[in-house]
Amino acid sequence: MAKSATSLLIISVFHCCFLLSLSQAKDALKPGEDLREAKTLVSSNGVFELGFFSISSSSSSNHYLGIWFKNDPNKKPVWVANRENPILDSSGVLSIRYDGNLVIVDRRQIPIIVNSGMLATTTNTSSTLLDSGNLRLEDGDNIVWQSFDYPSDTLLPGMRLGWFNLGTQHLREQFLVSWQSLSVPATGSFALGLDSNNRTQLKVWHRNGVSRQIAFWDGQRLKFMIESSSEDYNFSFVSKPDEVYITFNTRENYTSSWFVMSSTGQIQEYKMLGQKISMVNRSICENTTVSDATDCYIVRPSLCQDGDKFSEIKGSMPNSIVISDSAHLGPSDCEILCRGNCSCTAFASFRGDGTGCEFYYGDKRALLGIIGVGKSIIYVRGDILPKPGDTVTALESGEQNSRRLRLLVIIPVVSLLVPIIVALICYIQWRKQGCRGGKGNEDSMRRSLERFLFQIGSNVAEFDEDKPEDRYNRKKDHELPLLSFSCMATATNNFSDENKLGEGGFGPVYKGVLLGHEIAVKRLSKKSGQGLEEFKNEVQLISKLQHRNLVRLLGCCIEKEEKILIYEYMANNSLDSFLFDPTKKMLLDWKNRVFIIEGIAQGLLYLHKYSRFRIIHRDLKTSNILLDAHMNPKISDFGMARIFGEDEVRAKTNRVVGTYGYMSPEYVVHGHFSTKSDVFSFGVIILEIISGRKNVTFCHSDRSLNLLGYAWDLWKEGKGSELMDPTLSNSCSISQFMLCIQIGLLCVQAHPGDRPTMSDMISMLSNNITNLPAPKEPAFSTHTSYSNLPSPQYTLNDATFSGIEAR
Numbered sequence: 001m002a003k004s005a006t007s008l009l010i011i012s013v014f015h016c017c018f019l020l021s022l023s024q025a026k027d028a029l030k031p032g033e034d035l036r037e038a039k040t041l042v043s044s045n046g047v048f049e050l051g052f053f054s055i056s057s058s059s060s061s062n063h064y065l066g067i068w069f070k071n072d073p074n075k076k077p078v079w080v081a082n083r084e085n086p087i088l089d090s091s092g093v094l095s096i097r098y099d100g101n102l103v104i105v106d107r108r109q110i111p112i113i114v115n116s117g118m119l120a121t122t123t124n125t126s127s128t129l130l131d132s133g134n135l136r137l138e139d140g141d142n143i144v145w146q147s148f149d150y151p152s153d154t155l156l157p158g159m160r161l162g163w164f165n166l167g168t169q170h171l172r173e174q175f176l177v178s179w180q181s182l183s184v185p186a187t188g189s190f191a192l193g194l195d196s197n198n199r200t201q202l203k204v205w206h207r208n209g210v211s212r213q214i215a216f217w218d219g220q221r222l223k224f225m226i227e228s229s230s231e232d233y234n235f236s237f238v239s240k241p242d243e244v245y246i247t248f249n250t251r252e253n254y255t256s257s258w259f260v261m262s263s264t265g266q267i268q269e270y271k272m273l274g275q276k277i278s279m280v281n282r283s284i285c286e287n288t289t290v291s292d293a294t295d296c297y298i299v300r301p302s303l304c305q306d307g308d309k310f311s312e313i314k315g316s317m318p319n320s321i322v323i324s325d326s327a328h329l330g331p332s333d334c335e336i337l338c339r340g341n342c343s344c345t346a347f348a349s350f351r352g353d354g355t356g357c358e359f360y361y362g363d364k365r366a367l368l369g370i371i372g373v374g375k376s377i378i379y380v381r382g383d384i385l386p387k388p389g390d391t392v393t394a395l396e397s398g399e400q401n402s403r404r405l406r407l408l409v410i411i412p413v414v415s416l417l418v419p420i421i422v423a424l425i426c427y428i429q430w431r432k433q434g435c436r437g438g439k440g441n442e443d444s445m446r447r448s449l450e451r452f453l454f455q456i457g458s459n460v461a462e463f464d465e466d467k468p469e470d471r472y473n474r475k476k477d478h479e480l481p482l483l484s485f486s487c488m489a490t491a492t493n494n495f496s497d498e499n500k501l502g503e504g505g506f507g508p509v510y511k512g513v514l515l516g517h518e519i520a521v522k523r524l525s526k527k528s529g530q531g532l533e534e535f536k537n538e539v540q541l542i543s544k545l546q547h548r549n550l551v552r553l554l555g556c557c558i559e560k561e562e563k564i565l566i567y568e569y570m571a572n573n574s575l576d577s578f579l580f581d582p583t584k585k586m587l588l589d590w591k592n593r594v595f596i597i598e599g600i601a602q603g604l605l606y607l608h609k610y611s612r613f614r615i616i617h618r619d620l621k622t623s624n625i626l627l628d629a630h631m632n633p634k635i636s637d638f639g640m641a642r643i644f645g646e647d648e649v650r651a652k653t654n655r656v657v658g659t660y661g662y663m664s665p666e667y668v669v670h671g672h673f674s675t676k677s678d679v680f681s682f683g684v685i686i687l688e689i690i691s692g693r694k695n696v697t698f699c700h701s702d703r704s705l706n707l708l709g710y711a712w713d714l715w716k717e718g719k720g721s722e723l724m725d726p727t728l729s730n731s732c733s734i735s736q737f738m739l740c741i742q743i744g745l746l747c748v749q750a751h752p753g754d755r756p757t758m759s760d761m762i763s764m765l766s767n768n769i770t771n772l773p774a775p776k777e778p779a780f781s782t783h784t785s786y787s788n789l790p791s792p793q794y795t796l797n798d799a800t801f802s803g804i805e806a807r
Contacts, residue, residue, distance in 0.1 A: 162245025683747020
């Protein structure tokens with residue numbers, strides 16, 4: 001009896017202590033208070049906790065501010081405040097700043113405003129953590145900001161996913177974004193939210209644009225396309241004129257179930273029973289109700305011999321290819337890249353935090369020897385362990401097993417060394433000869449495809465497993481991928497007319513898809529004026545150029561009589577397709593046109609002054625200016641470009657090449673070209689951009705003037721504003737417009753010495769200099785000028801690569 005009384009007393013004491021600690025726990029932060037490392041806020045009923053945390057499985061010392069379940073022993077955050085701006089150590093402090101905003105600072109005293117999405121307008125604010133897991137910044141009874149409006153990767157009961165402030169300039173979307181990896185809370189590859197086109201559909205997106213429907217609202221309930229325990233939840237769909245969203249609640253008190261958009265592309269369903277948390281992966285590839293199995297989001301069935309499944313082993317990656325600038329890529333990105341190339345045998349994350357990609361393309365049998373040698377997680381295509389009945393059985397103990405293991409390692413290694421040595425010899429020979437001919441063997445083509453893949457978004461580095469420090473530090477130059485003709489035919493649907501983007505002066509250009517990436521394929525016509533010399537020139541030049549305003553060359557193909565270039569695909573086609581189209585030109589307001597002019601100028605300045613080689617383009621025109629999805633201008637077509645020596649000022653050619661209306665007079669008449677030749681072409685482009693008219697097709701009713709002559713006459717008469725494209729009348733100031741006319745006329749002056757350099761041009765455009773020199777009469781101001789000039793034999797091509805007029 002005494003023992004029972006003692007036990008009851010002990011339990012009562014502990015219970016009282018627990019209630020006392022709970023009552024003393026703060027759930028709010030007020031002005032003048034702060035929250036430091038090792039201190040937390042706890043919601044009123046002890047459901048959620050807010051504080052600073054680090055990730056034990058990560059090799060970094062980064063710290064974050066987050067919210068987690070109080071009873072979760074792992075403290076897995078359901079919301080992270082500074083996922084893109086980690087604190088580098090444990091010096092973080094959360095407080096309400098003098099202006100009423102919730103701010104994190106560390107020893108560097110660099111403020112991170114938690115409520116940056118909706119700033120406080122008063123200084124009398126406080127912050128409270130609710131039992132729902134919602135962190136609020138409040139001004140009395142008014143909610144200034146709340147974390148539920150800015151979710152991370154977790155959907156808690158009461159949270160909303162959808163679109164808000166519809167019909168206003170402050171349109172806002174709420175969606176989940178996965179972590180980059182299990183150890184990195186930064187935004188990852190997957191997002192979950194309502195589709196913008198059909199807001200009754202719940203979808204998952206990958207960063208590459210591929211999407212998969214997860215559920216849809218049928219008018220009465222949410223129907224899932226994947227297996228789920230939907231009967232445990234009350235889902236609601238709300239559609240109003242200013243907002244459309246989906247939300248859910250559980251049938252339990254407080255939060256007992258929630259969903260997570262995982263870094264691997266799965267929707268994870270969590271349940272809490274007491275202090276126990278259970279998790280179920282609701283993979284969007286389980287495909288329980290969709291009849292077409294190929295509609296899986298990540299796993300797209302392919303013809304790879306070893307299939308699309310990957311086995312997990314621990315070991316040390318053999319010689320591999322690493323994407324050197326891939327800190328933003330998580331395991332799911334690596335898997336998709338490897339899955340899309342049947343030659344990829346295995347992949348792994350080469351950084352300690354689970355980010356970065358490295359790939360292995362060798363014989364899978366060689367991986368048997370690295371199992372257990374190292375702690376890295378490696379994902380191998382297909383089955384890695386021998387199947388029952390195979391010659392190679394499970395590893396036995398003792399000396400016999402050691403001999404077998406050595407044989408298993410030595411034989412594949414030797415078998416790999418021979419082709420590697422042969423390939424190395426071929427590679428050295430190929431590098432000496434340049435990017436030219438032959439189908440090549442399967443290994444080289446496989447490597448070329450892999451180089452193409454990494455050329456898309458990153459630099460490629462090869463690493464030696466015998467030098468671990470090289471895994472991070474040693475970077476080798478990468479060569480341009482040489483692809484096969486059959487590969488190009490497949491990518492462009494056998495060069496079908498449906499894929500044709502346009503017909504350039506040197507041949508047709510097609511849209512293609514290679515390894516999941518959109519590309520532009522320039523197929524040199526056998527009858528074109530561009531021979532092997534121009535083709536090789538374009539390959540050698542542009543492959544060495546790296547600038548945001550230059551189009552990127554991704555690969556080439558030289559096979560028999562076929563010569564093909566593979567470029568990055570430009571979603572918005574060429575500049576001329578906008579400027580000279582009566583409907584599309586209205587999409588180019590004054591701000592966009594100035595942005596394009598400045599971008600072209602930056603690209604030319606790089607070519608003339610800052611690139612590895614001093615380059616004269618010689619064929620600059622509006623059809624050679626391509627526009628990406630964000631309307632960034634990119635100079636293309638380097639078939640006619642020439643390299644200048646450091647001390648060269650001018651060069652001469654007996655074969656004048658270029659485009660009528662854009663070539664400088666000294667080039668047409670004498671074959672002389674210099675950086676000032678490109679400046680002349682740029683001046684023509686400026687006048688075309690601001691007027692919306694094409695130089696060679698412009699005709700004035702009263703005089704035989706081209707665009708240059710007409711602009712000159714208006715300038716002399718003080719009527720320059722009459723040159724303005726009528727669609728710019730509401731977005732352009734007269735002073736800015738007159739400045740651009742003056743700059744354009746300075747560029748097209750007859751004597752090259754009178755024209756400004758590209759450095760001068762950048763200064764004129766960026767500083768709005770008003771005291772510019774007066775321009776002199778431009779060259780070729782009438783339509784008859786060209787025909788009256790004696791000139792050497794020249795070739796005029798209205799378009800080369802970017803002659804894809806429909807782009």
